[in-house]
Amino acid sequence: MNKEKIYILAIESSCDDTSAAVLCNSKKLSNVVASQKIHEAYGGVVPELASRAHQQNIVPVVDRALTIANIDKKQLSAIAFTRGPGLLGSLLVGTSFAKSLSLGLNIPLIEVNHMQAHILAHFIEEENMIKPKFPFLAMTISGGHTQLVLVHDHLKMEILGETLDDAVGEAFDKSAKLLGMPYPGGPLVDAHAQKGNPLAFKFPKPKVPGLNFSFSGLKTSILYFIQKQTAANPEFITDNLDDLCASIQYTIVNILMEKLKAAVKQTGIKRIAIGGGVAANSGIRNALEQAEKDLGWVAYIPKFEYCTDNAAMIGIVGYYKFKDREYSGYNIAATARYEIG
Ligand code: KG4
Ligand code: ZN
Numbered sequence: 001m002n003k004e005k006i007y008i009l010a011i012e013s014s015c016d017d018t019s020a021a022v023l024c025n026s027k028k029l030s031n032v033v034a035s036q037k038i039h040e041a042y043g044g045v046v047p048e049l050a051s052r053a054h055q056q057n058i059v060p061v062v063d064r065a066l067t068i069a070n071i072d073k074k075q076l077s078a079i080a081f082t083r084g085p086g087l088l089g090s091l092l093v094g095t096s097f098a099k100s101l102s103l104g105l106n107i108p109l110i111e112v113n114h115m116q117a118h119i120l121a122h123f124i125e126e127e128n129m130i131k132p133k134f135p136f137l138a139m140t141i142s143g144g145h146t147q148l149v150l151v152h153d154h155l156k157m158e159i160l161g162e163t164l165d166d167a168v169g170e171a172f173d174k175s176a177k178l179l180g181m182p183y184p185g186g187p188l189v190d191a192h193a194q195k196g197n198p199l200a201f202k203f204p205k206p207k208v209p210g211l212n213f214s215f216s217g218l219k220t221s222i223l224y225f226i227q228k229q230t231a232a233n234p235e236f237i238t239d240n241l242d243d244l245c246a247s248i249q250y251t252i253v254n255i256l257m258e259k260l261k262a263a264v265k266q267t268g269i270k271r272i273a274i275g276g277g278v279a280a281n282s283g284i285r286n287a288l289e290q291a292e293k294d295l296g297w298v299a300y301i302p303k304f305e306y307c308t309d310n311a312a313m314i315g316i317v318g319y320y321k322f323k324d325r326e327y328s329g330y331n332i333a334a335t336a337r338y339e340i341g
Helices: 037-042 047-069 088-105 114-123 168-178 186-193 216-232 236-267 282-295 312-323
Strands: 007-012 017-024 027-035 078-084 109-113 136-141 146-153 156-162 271-275 298-300
Touching: 007 047, 007 088, 007 312, 017 047, 017 312, 027 047, 027 312, 037 047, 047 088, 078 088, 078 114, 078 312, 088 109, 109 114, 109 312, 114 136, 114 146, 114 271, 114 312, 136 236, 146 236, 156 236, 168 186, 168 216, 168 236, 186 236, 186 282, 216 236, 236 282, 271 282, 282 298
Parallel strands: 007 078, 078 109, 136 271, 271 298
Antiparallel strands: 007 017, 017 027, 136 146, 146 156
16 A cells, blocks of 8 residues: 555445545545436436436446546555435445445445535645634535534534424525526526515524524425415516515525524634535625624635535545545445434
């Protein structure tokens, strides 16, 4: 084994992106993502179709990742893969592939928790990127997750709160659907929101104790509100689209910021690291910038490539686990539910 350079091949297949990456220590050499467009027509991810697409994509995606990295399979130190959480049929594809390749190459197999990977994405070495200092608070916000985590060290973290129902990205996407927008509507809501008045309409915020989240009630209240308004004016949505998007985004961002403020109060930690697709949202970015000025927070947002599902973030967990000799046995199985810690 080369002591200086650790080469990790990482595989991610938890939802609808098939991804493979090669890392040399904490540096990314390649990060290939094949996104599945097929789900757009269904307004959400269809698990059966996702597994089938992973089967088709996995070999070419891994091949491409190795080619871009200019690394031969024989140079690899270990294979890291997403064990969960996620869609079981999707996870099975990556898990089986990783096991077979590790067995074939006779190199260690390393299982990775997808949620831990979203957090460690902040540690992929990049120019101009500042890594958060421990301890810090991490908030992972995407179409599949909403989680608030206290991070003590690379591999030591505890969940402070999470969603009890929908993920925040789902709240954006379902609201967008009610407004007649295609899936995934989050980025479209964001674009319209920037032209609208966030105080035009008021939507109730959920009353969830502690640091947990809930977004399903918001969707219902938006639905009733729109039904009532369009009964009086069939053009209500078209006439008010920017203001509706701005008001919905304002409500969602407020929910996230209130929980973050409560977590800062509870822990006394002001370093906040954000990840997941919703980290692209202009509302949350502005709110964090404001909190840096007003409350002395330090906010960290990785490159967008590392916010959305990708294998480089699996690779960085693989790297830290490899250094600790945290290898997996071949009886390891994919798991749809998988808590951090
Ligand atoms: O991390 P991601 O690519 O996939 C997973 O869900 O794991 O996140 C996708 C989610 C979708 O719900 C999408 O609508 C949302 O992130 N999203 C946004 C924005 N960009 C992506 N939501 C609000 N504003 C955005 N700018
Ligand atoms: Zn994810």
